[in-house]
Amino acid sequence: IRVIVCEDSDAASRTTADLIADQLRERPQSVLGLATGGTPLKTYENLIELHRDGQISFAEATSFNLDEYVGLSGDHPQSYRSFMNQTLFSKVDIAPERTHVPDGLASDVPAHCTAYEDSIQSHGGIDLQLLGIGHNGHIAFNEPGSSVDSRTRRVDLTDDTIEKNARFFDSPDEVPREAITMGIATILQAKKIVLLAIGSGKTAAIKSMLFGEVTDEVPASFLRQHVGVTVVLDAAAADGLF
Ligand code: F6R
Numbered sequence: 627i628r629v630i631v632c633e634d635s636d637a638a639s640r641t642t643a644d645l646i647a648d649q650l651r652e653r654p655q656s657v658l659g660l661a662t663g664g665t666p667l668k669t670y671e672n673l674i675e676l677h678r679d680g681q682i683s684f685a686e687a688t689s690f691n692l693d694e695y696v697g698l699s700g701d702h703p704q705s706y707r708s709f710m711n712q713t714l715f716s717k718v719d720i721a722p723e724r725t726h727v728p729d730g731l732a733s734d735v736p737a738h739c740t741a742y743e744d745s746i747q748s749h750g751g752i753d754l755q756l757l758g759i760g761h762n763g764h765i766a767f768n769e770p771g772s773s774v775d776s777r778t779r780r781v782d783l784t785d786d787t788i789e790k791n792a793r794f795f796d797s798p799d800e801v802p803r804e805a806i807t808m809g810i811a812t813i814l815q816a817k818k819i820v821l822l823a824i825g826s827g828k829t830a831a832i833k834s835m836l837f838g839e840v841t842d843e844v845p846a847s848f849l850r851q852h853v854g855v856t857v858v859l860d861a862a863a864a865d866g867l868f
Pocket residue numbers: 660661662663664665666692693757758759760761764765766767
């Protein structure tokens with residue numbers, strides 16, 4: 627795993643955006659795996675700026691998001707589809723029909739998950755997957771206990787994750803209890819992976835991921851089985867690790 631430590635969150639976000647921009651310049655038809663949450667917000671702002679400056683285009687790119695809450699429609703303000711439309715897709719030149727986010731209202735969830743996997747494959751696989759990391763070491767919504775062989779599926783969110791994500795909802799009761807998430811095996815099939823972590827709250831998870839046992843108790847530790855992973859940290863997330 628290549629680790630890049632940046633002086634602050636702005637620099638870490640800029641570095642992450644540059645890695646994605648390089649990918650798009652190298653291969654304009656890239657298939658990007660994208661994440662939601664607080665972590666990538668500034669990275670997406672940087673990508674929007676690079677696009678406005680004429681330095682990158684998403685016109686030929688395709689995207690697949692990691693996850694979506696079960697029970698929320700794409701136009702629910704807290705759905706990950708809305709998040710992506712607002713924070714990135716509506717502000718760059720990506721074709722809406724080439725953006726993919728699991729459907730939280732799918733009537734047949736297993737069939738939808740299989741179709742999502744098939745769609746990733748039929749687009750040639752993910753070239754670059756952007757990840758955040760949960761305090762508990764989750765990647766996407768692969769919570770502790772998720773198997774290395776896991777694929778896109780319906781999962782229960784842990785109480786910890788529900789509590790952390792409650793900040794985006796009016797009350798914790800409104801946070802969905804289930805999600806559809808790409809699996810660990812889905813993520814490990816990406817050609818390149820960039821994991822961004824910001825802030826001291828992520829240090830313990832980063833430490834376990836990089837230096838602990840490779841175990842399903844820390845889903846992010848499975849990234850050590852992949853040769854193309856770059857971890858970008860701000861100084862707070864890296865504090866005391868190196
Ligand atoms: C988001 C996702 C999650 C987040 C993680 C960190 O699509 O799959 O794994 O990356 O929960 O969330 P933030 O960035 O809000 O700290």
